[in-house]
Amino acid sequence: MRVSLNWLKDYVNIDISPHDLAERLTMTGLEVETLDPVGHSLQDIVTAKILSVTRHPDADRLFLCRVDAGDGEVPVVCGATNLEEGILVPMALPGTELPGGLKVKESRIRGERSAGMLLAEDEMRLTDDHKGLMILPSDLNPGDRVSHALALEDWALDVAITPNRPDCASVIGIAREIAAITGQKLKRPQIKVTASSTPIEDLTQVTVDDPLGCPRYAAGIIRGVELRPSPFWLRYRLHISGVRAINNIVDVTNYVLLETGHPLHSFDYDRLRGNRIVVRRAEDNEVFTTLDGQSHSLNAEMLMICDAERAVAVAGIMGGLNSEIFSGSTNVLVESAFFDPVTIRRGAKRLGMSTEASYRFERGVDIEGVPIALERALMLMHQLGGGEVAKGFIDEYPKPFIPSVISLRIEKANSLLGSSISCERAMEHLKALEMEVEKLGADILQVTPPSFRVDLIREVDLVEEVARMEGFDEISVTYPSIKSSDEVEPPEQVMAETLRETMVGLGFNEVINYSFVSPNTAELLMAGEESPLRSFVPILNPLTVDQSVMRTSLVPGTLETIRTNVAYGMKDLRLFEWGNVFIHTEADTLPHEKPFLVAVMTGLFNQKQWYCEERNVDFFDIKGIVEVLLRTLGFRDTLFKRGEMPPYYNPEISSRVYLSDHAVGNVGQVLPKLMADLDLETLTAYLFELDISALLERTPKPVAFKPLPKFPAVFRDLSLIVQRQVESGKIQEIVKREGGDLLESVHLYDLYEGGKIDRAEKAVTLRICYRSREGTLEGKDINRLHETIIERIGREIGARLRET
Numbered sequence: 001m002r003v004s005l006n007w008l009k010d011y012v013n014i015d016i017s018p019h020d021l022a023e024r025l026t027m028t029g030l031e032v033e034t035l036d037p038v039g040h041s042l043q044d045i046v047t048a049k050i051l052s053v054t055r056h057p058d059a060d061r062l063f064l065c066r067v068d069a070g071d072g073e074v075p076v077v078c079g080a081t082n083l084e085e086g087i088l089v090p091m092a093l094p095g096t097e098l099p100g101g102l103k104v105k106e107s108r109i110r111g112e113r114s115a116g117m118l119l120a121e122d123e124m125r126l127t128d129d130h131k132g133l134m135i136l137p138s139d140l141n142p143g144d145r146v147s148h149a150l151a152l153e154d155w156a157l158d159v160a161i162t163p164n165r166p167d168c169a170s171v172i173g174i175a176r177e178i179a180a181i182t183g184q185k186l187k188r189p190q191i192k193v194t195a196s197s198t199p200i201e202d203l204t205q206v207t208v209d210d211p212l213g214c215p216r217y218a219a220g221i222i223r224g225v226e227l228r229p230s231p232f233w234l235r236y237r238l239h240i241s242g243v244r245a246i247n248n249i250v251d252v253t254n255y256v257l258l259e260t261g262h263p264l265h266s267f268d269y270d271r272l273r274g275n276r277i278v279v280r281r282a283e284d285n286e287v288f289t290t291l292d293g294q295s296h297s298l299n300a301e302m303l304m305i306c307d308a309e310r311a312v313a314v315a316g317i318m319g320g321l322n323s324e325i326f327s328g329s330t331n332v333l334v335e336s337a338f339f340d341p342v343t344i345r346r347g348a349k350r351l352g353m354s355t356e357a358s359y360r361f362e363r364g365v366d367i368e369g370v371p372i373a374l375e376r377a378l379m380l381m382h383q384l385g386g387g388e389v390a391k392g393f394i395d396e397y398p399k400p401f402i403p404s405v406i407s408l409r410i411e412k413a414n415s416l417l418g419s420s421i422s423c424e425r426a427m428e429h430l431k432a433l434e435m436e437v438e439k440l441g442a443d444i445l446q447v448t449p450p451s452f453r454v455d456l457i458r459e460v461d462l463v464e465e466v467a468r469m470e471g472f473d474e475i476s477v478t479y480p481s482i483k484s485s486d487e488v489e490p491p492e493q494v495m496a497e498t499l500r501e502t503m504v505g506l507g508f509n510e511v512i513n514y515s516f517v518s519p520n521t522a523e524l525l526m527a528g529e530e531s532p533l534r535s536f537v538p539i540l541n542p543l544t545v546d547q548s549v550m551r552t553s554l555v556p557g558t559l560e561t562i563r564t565n566v567a568y569g570m571k572d573l574r575l576f577e578w579g580n581v582f583i584h585t586e587a588d589t590l591p592h593e594k595p596f597l598v599a600v601m602t603g604l605f606n607q608k609q610w611y612c613e614e615r616n617v618d619f620f621d622i623k624g625i626v627e628v629l630l631r632t633l634g635f636r637d638t639l640f641k642r643g644e645m646p647p648y649y650n651p652e653i654s655s656r657v658y659l660s661d662h663a664v665g666n667v668g669q670v671l672p673k674l675m676a677d678l679d680l681e682t683l684t685a686y687l688f689e690l691d692i693s694a695l696l697e698r699t700p701k702p703v704a705f706k707p708l709p710k711f712p713a714v715f716r717d718l719s720l721i722v723q724r725q726v727e728s729g730k731i732q733e734i735v736k737r738e739g740g741d742l743l744e745s746v747h748l749y750d751l752y753e754g755g756k757i758d759r760a761e762k763a764v765t766l767r768i769c770y771r772s773r774e775g776t777l778e779g780k781d782i783n784r785l786h787e788t789i790i791e792r793i794g795r796e797i798g799a800r801l802r803e804t
Contacts, residue, residue: 003171003258004038004240005155011175013184018155021178028181028468030168031160038240039152041099042124046070047136047144048091048116053083058110069093069116070143077114082132089133090119090146099125121232126152127239134232150232156240164455166363170261173452180432180469189259191372193379196223196388204269204333208396209280213303214315216338217279217396218370220378221269223331225249225387234384243356248384249325249332252377254356261452262336262365262373263357265305265313267323269331274308277333279315286311290318290353302347303339316344316361317353332381336374338367366452367401401451406462408445413463418478421470429469430462491696492595495633496578499597502632506625508574508599513557515579516547521556524677526647533646535584537591550582550591554598555648555687559670562602562685563678571683572603578692595692599625600670602685619653619669622686626657626667629690634700635659639729640667648674649687657690659698665690713744713771714782718790719802724753724762726797734796735768738789742777744769763802 005018014021022032048069056062056077063083065076069091076091092104093116104117121127121134140149147153159174167173172188179186203221208214227247229235234255235245243254253264269275282288282298288311289295296314298304303315312323316339325332344361348354371393378389408430410423427445430437435456436448449456456462467475500510519536527533536549551557554577565573576599582591601617608614623640630638643656645666654668667688675681720731728748735746750765757763768789770782793799 001161001169001174002156002158002240002242003174004237005157006151007171007237007240007259008157008175008178011172011187011189012179012182014178014182016182018157022157024181024471025157025159025174025177027471027473028177029162029464029472030165030174030177032157033160034156034158036156036158038154038156039124039126039147041097042147042152043145044096045090045092045119045124045146047088047140047142047146047149048076048118049088049142050083050085053085056110056112058112062110064112065118067091067116067118068142070141074115075113076116076118077109077112078118078133080118080120080133082135087133088136088138088140088142090124090136092117092119098123121235127232127235127245129229129235129245152236154240163363166360166365166454167261167452169360169363170257171259173261176434180429183432186434189376191375191379193375193389194382195391198388198390200390200392200394203390204272204275204277204394206277206394206396207279208398209278210303211398213281213340213343214279214337215340215397215399216367216370217277218336218374218393219277220334220336220374220393221332221390222334222378222381222385222387223269223390225330225332225381225385227325227327227329227385230384247325249329249381252380252384253334255380256373256377257356257360260369260373260376261360262369263316263360264373264377265319265335265357266325267312267319267333267335268325268329269333270329271323272307272312272333273310276308277335278306278308279337280304280306282311288314289321290314291321291324292318293321296351299350301343302350303343305335314347314351315339317348317351317358318355330387334374334377334381336370336377338365338370364454366454368451370397371395403448403451404457406447406449406456406459407440408447408459408462408466410443410445412459413466416460416463417467417475419467419470419475421466425470426466429466432469433465492692495692495696496595498632499629500578502629503576503599506574506628508576511558511561511575511577513554513561513577513579514547515551515582516542517549517551517556518546519549521551521553524556524559524674525553526671526674528647532583537582537584552581552583554579554581554596555689558598558600558687559674559678559685562600562683563680566680566683573600575600597629597690597692598687600685600687601625602683616684617686619667619686622688623655623667626665626688626690630657630659633695634703635695635698636701639733641727641729647671657688659695662694662698663691664694664698709771709773711772711774711776713769714777716768716770716782716786717765718768718786719750719763719765720793720799721757721761721763721802722797722799724760726799728764730797731764731766731793731799734793735766735789738792739768739770739785742770742772742785744771765802 018035022035025032046069048067051066051068054064056064062077062079065078066073067076092098094104094106096104106115118133121129161169176186200221206217206219208217227249230245230248230251234251238245238251238254241258245251249266253266257263281300282302282304284300286298287295288298304311305313305315313319339361341362341364344358348358374393382389410426414420423443427437430447434450438446440446447462516539522534525533533552535552539548542548558577561575562573578597580593580595582593585592601622605615605617605621606612627638637660639658640655641658645651645654648671650669650671656663657665657667665688670685670687675683675685732746736743746766746768748764749767752763770777
């Protein structure tokens with residue numbers, strides 16, 4: 001909220017500098033985000049009296065003026081339409097720099113000398129009014145400094161109001177805080193309404209059909225009022241607060257809103273059919289046009305202000321076009337009410353609107369302040385527009401406010417704050433905030449918060465108030481005594497941290513997607529009717545259809561992230577996500593929740609450099625990532641086997657991931673059709689999924705130290721011809737089984753297809769390392785074992801030695 005310092009001074013004595021005030025407000029929980037000087041650049045603007053006005057001889061829309069600016073007569077050329085002899089106006093003499101950066105200098109305009117510039121309000125950044133020159137009070141003298149004479153020098157404080165402090169969304173609310181922290185007394189505006197003899201009950205009546213949505217509704221009437229521009233002092237304060245002036249009636253409602261924090265609304269009394277007010281719920285699909293000219297379709301949850309026949313305002317949000325104040329309005333009905341915050345919040349969200357009124361009603365206004373704001377507005381309207389105020393006001397208030405009583409234990413407060421604030425000191429702070437405080441014992445206070453403090457509900461709220469008034473910067477820093485836990489971290493958490501660190505080390509970026517997804521994700525993944533991918537858990541109150549069920553796979557979110565990145569020109573991606581999937585089960589009321597790790601690679605594996613050629617990501621890159629991850633976790637028995645894959649994988653370039661004989665995941669190329677469905681047909685993506693629950697069920701072999709070998713190794717290469725469908729892992733499995741303790745390692749280091757090799761076959765070359773822990777191996781022993789391995793491979797998979 002942006003508020004004028006001079007306005008605040010109307011209600012509290014402030015004897016500290018603006019910067020100190022901003023600091024103290026911030027330290028008590030009202031953060032002053034900016035502190036801007038206002039009117040400080042107008043010192044050189046003086047009062048000038050217009051002595052004569054004649055038409056410019058060479059311009060139809062310009063006038064020649066003789067003015068007295070305190071140092072004798074000077075000529076000025078001006079085009080304002082409200083020039084009159086004898087009026088006083090602000091003038092910038094040559095050499096004056098205006099707030100917008102324009103520097104005034106003496107010049108000749110259409111051949112006539114102009115020794116200065118007569119100013120409108122917007123040219124001095126006082127308001128946005130440019131209808132004519134600013135007319136100054138007649139009691140000023142030529143040459144008087146305008147900024148001093150009108151007290152224009154001010155400071156604007158932009159205060160960040162937290163959602164739980166609607167009482168501070170007003171000038172009086174902030175002044176109340178200043179009074180509490182500086183020890184001053186709050187000075188409330190004096191309200192005295194001069195009413196006519198006509199009772200308001202003879203003019204109107206109010207019916208509240210929904211007391212839950214509108215617990216209190218008050219109305220007053222002023223008749224015979226004259227609509228005209230508001231005086232400068234009011235328009236200036238509204239301008240500083242960021243509100244545009246319209247006319248005296250509307251400006252008063254905005255002024256009182258800013259002053260008291262209580263929204264008001266003015267209706268043209270003569271346009272209210274039946275001259276009455278009815279507060280009711282809207283009907284489903286009822287159409288209403290608001291002041292901004294927009295038509296809205298309503299529902300039964302929205303609260304409406306109506307006359308005898310039709311709706312005239314959306315309660316607490318915006319008035320209607322059919323009852324607004326216009327140039328011909330003379331009789332005005334003023335509304336001051338308290339509306340249910342939840343009802344207003346839902347209505348504003350449904351309409352997609354946020355107004356100054358809805359901002360305050362949503363958070364909760366002072367229900368006891370309803371008549372105060374109404375009488376303040378009627379008084380100002382009478383002062384600024386004349387007319388007569390009807391006697392009394394209608395106040396529909398079926399259930400008067402009953403304040404809550406909260407007990408505050410000082411020992412508990414000091415325990416929470418780590419302070420040693422005395423009971424008397426706490427009482428002093430709370431009373432300064434206008435709370436009723438009674439001491440029940442040596443250490444207990446009974447506190448009754450005022451009606452405007454809707455945020456004070458629990459004891460801890462009062463503790464916060466004591467801390468604020470003491471000053472957060474005055475409370476020493478203390479640390480809680482924390483004993484180290486005997487409990488070890490859950491295995492899932494340890495694994496998550498390990499895998500995240502490893503993935504980041506491998507160049508991947510973690511993404512976090514919503515757990516709420518669209519049911520269409522099952523179609524995207526081409527899931528069968530009985531597939532677990534269709535076992536969605538529905539959301540009871542979804543925000544949108546696209547977030548109406550819990551996800552059964554991390555894959556759709558990951559692919560959608562790819563599409564988003566590609567839309568921004570990023571195609572070389574390495575992304576991973578750790579998260580849970582939720583599978584609906586008939587037996588349990590709660591879904592089956594399983595953690596998964598999913599990662600994807602697209603685009604280039606490496607760019608072209610002086611030392612290497614450009615290369616795209618392929619299956620073996622993503623497979624290698626899986627091997628590194630599982631090896632990092634301590635698993636040494638990883639196998640990749642062909643098998644039945646989920647339908648979103650390319651069956652020709654994919655594999656199941658096993659630990660021994662237990663499947664723990666999948667790895668492979670994303671089906672090109674699926675990529676095309678996502679408008680990514682030019683991109684090839686490789687994906688893996690690891691079932692974390694399955695990994696947690698397997699116990700990896702502990703990492704143990706092995707002494708350095710004492711005896712030399714013997715290496716043998718084995719080149720075989722096998723059928724193309726034979727997996728190299730099957731060959732290595734036979735070598736490991738037959739090699740026994742003498743086998744140290746085996747790995748595939750060459751694969752060849754084509755040439756003289758039959759199209760149905762391929763050549764694979766393994767490098768085998770033999771070593772004994774007992775002694776140096778003899779050549780004949782190695783030859784015997786090596787031949788046994790060759791024989792076993794030939795018998796089991798039909799392999800034969802490759803001829804050189």
